[in-house]
Amino acid sequence: MARAPIGRQQLLDAARDELVRGNGVMELAALTRRAGLSTGALYHHFGSKSGLLVAIYDAFYDGLAHAIADTHLPAGADWGVREHERTRLFVTYHFADPLAPILLNRTAPDPQLTELEAVYIQNMSDNAADNIRHGQTLGQLPADLDPDSAGAYVIGGLRHGIAQQLRTTPSPTPDQATEHLWRLTAATLGTA
Structure with missing residues (x-):
């Protein structure tokens, strides 16, 4: 390396x-x-200072993508078990990084960062939509669910839900936050 x-x-x-x-x-x-x-x-x-901030945002979101990658999920498990684990990894990543509350709770201070963040959120939403389609193909999610809207909704909900959990006093544990957010996600997707 x-x-x-x-x-x-x-x-x-x-x-x-x-x-x-x-x-x-x-x-x-x-x-x-x-x-x-x-x-x-x-x-x-x-x-520039903006270039430095872009590098920080890139590192944060690249780390998140790595943390929630399929390679970290239980092989052969049904869709809900895998996605519960992915949610746990998503939450744990944010709770472990002291920069997460700032990135989630503040507007990016630079238009270039706002645009970069929008690209990362869109990519996560697209990946979530593909993942929902896979769950539908397996017959483990409702066929009438619009994957693109649901993917965007889940990613937005997780991001805002984690931001809210990070502001809560006393702070919940990552496991408590995961259970709370997974319950909302599962209800949204019709798996509850």
Whole structure:
């Protein structure tokens, strides 16, 4: 595996920390001080502050896609069992990443990030729709369910549901949040 160029990963780590500390606000001076690098290093590696934020968003959503991939699901299980596990993985990923509440509860501070996030959400919704079609083919979901609308609804519901769970005091455990959100998802899809 190739190593990231010196300074790049330091900036990414420092930027994530600054975003969490600043509740979504990142000051360049604090960032470069935390990373122990110059502003020039930021521009060298990312081209701009927006480029750095894009790299952070990309890493978050790429990590999410990996975390919920089919390879992490029980082989041979029926559709509902697999998707319950995928929901658990989705929730656990968000609960484990301190950046998740910021990404889910705040509007992206940059139009480029808003567009990037929309692409990731659309991809997740499309994947969910394909997955729902598969459940219909197996006869485990109602045939009259519109997969595209249901996929978008499920992804939107999960994202907003997790955001709400992360704001709750005291915070539920990931397992409690999973059960709550799976119950709503299963009812929406007609598997309850």
